[in-house]
Amino acid sequence: MDQVAHYDKKGIAELDEIAAKINNGFVTKNMIQEFILGEKEHFDWVRQDVKLIKLVGLENYMLEQL
Structure with missing residues (x-):
């Protein structure tokens, strides 16, 4: 996951x-800046989920997603 980050x-x-x-x-320029903002938000979301997976384990994380 660190490589993806x-x-x-x-x-x-x-x-x-x-x-x-x-x-x-x-x-x-405005379109690109809006796209970048969306990518940054997505990156933050993924980073938070990776932290959660490390904390509770993948199996428990997946159960929570159901």
Whole structure:
């Protein structure tokens, strides 16, 4: 899971760089920034679930999802 977190952080950083380079397209830049925000929220959600899995174990986590 740590490897996945590394790629998620890297991808979000790359999207931030792309958004910073857009100077002439307000709509495009706004869309990218909204997408980045959604990705950051998703990353936080996944990170919280991974912590919960480590705390209670995968089997108990899966039972809770039912």
